[in-house]
Amino acid sequence: MAKLQVAIDLLDIDEAIALATKVAPYIDIIELGTPLIKSEGLAGIRKMKDAFPDKMVLADFKTADAGELEANMAFGAGADYITVLGATGDSTIAGAVKAAKEHGKGVVVDTIGVKDRVKRAKEAIALGAEFVELHAGLDEQAEDGYSIQVLIDEAARAGVAVSIAGGVNLKSITAVKNSGVIVAVAGAAIYGAEDPAKAAQELQALAMA
Numbered sequence: 001m002a003k004l005q006v007a008i009d010l011l012d013i014d015e016a017i018a019l020a021t022k023v024a025p026y027i028d029i030i031e032l033g034t035p036l037i038k039s040e041g042l043a044g045i046r047k048m049k050d051a052f053p054d055k056m057v058l059a060d061f062k063t064a065d066a067g068e069l070e071a072n073m074a075f076g077a078g079a080d081y082i083t084v085l086g087a088t089g090d091s092t093i094a095g096a097v098k099a100a101k102e103h104g105k106g107v108v109v110d111t112i113g114v115k116d117r118v119k120r121a122k123e124a125i126a127l128g129a130e131f132v133e134l135h136a137g138l139d140e141q142a143e144d145g146y147s148i149q150v151l152i153d154e155a156a157r158a159g160v161a162v163s164i165a166g167g168v169n170l171k172s173i174t175a176v177k178n179s180g181v182i183v184a185v186a187g188a189a190i191y192g193a194e195d196p197a198k199a200a201q202e203l204q205a206l207a208m209a
């Protein structure tokens with residue numbers, strides 16, 4: 001069984017909240033995607049958490065430096081999780097983990113751009129990350145030959161708590177779940193669906209099967 005995280009890559013917080021309102025019954029974690037955070041800032045995080053106080057809210061900061069400072073910003077605005085880039089230095093991850101412990105929150109390390117995602121996942125967990133996102137970003141997904149199977153294979157041999165992001169949809173979610181992830185992240189498959197609530201409900205049913 002895997003939890004379901006919706007990655008909201010919209011640019012307007014009111015549209016994001018309207019989407020989250022439709023899908024919240026089927027979702028465990030609401031992610032404000034990096035473009036949404038760049039568009040709306042910390043105020044957007046506050047607004048989302050105020051609208052969904054009982055949901056876990058993930059701020060996809062993709063922090064690359066000043067880990068403790070940025071994590072304090074995200075948690076202070078109401079986020080339950082912040083993402084930090086796995087490609088950055090250990091001290092940045094450790095700084096964010098320090099802030100997370102002080103706030104009783106969590107750090108998710110995002111392996112976007114990392115060559116050996118499994119090795120880095122193990123290192124990130126040792127540094128105190130709650131889980132690690134095996135992630136192919138929107139640009140990597142658009143490259144010729146991309147297949148989510150790479151991430152599924154990595155999750156199956158990771159041996160630490162991981163999520164998968166990058167092409168999770170109704171076709172792939174069963175294999176994603178069976179790989180042993182603790183969280184499946186779906187963006188376009190939900191926010192781009194004609195009926196986002198139905199899409200989220202179907203994804204959740206398969207993630208929990």
Ligand SMILES: O=C([C@H](O)CO)[C@H](O)[C@H](O)COP(=O)(O)O
Pocket residue numbers: 007008009033034035060135136137138141165166167168185186187188189
């Ligand atoms: O994290 C993401 C990306 O870096 C832009 O913020 C996406 O939300 C994530 O890759 C989800 O992807 P899809 O489910 O394929 O939309």
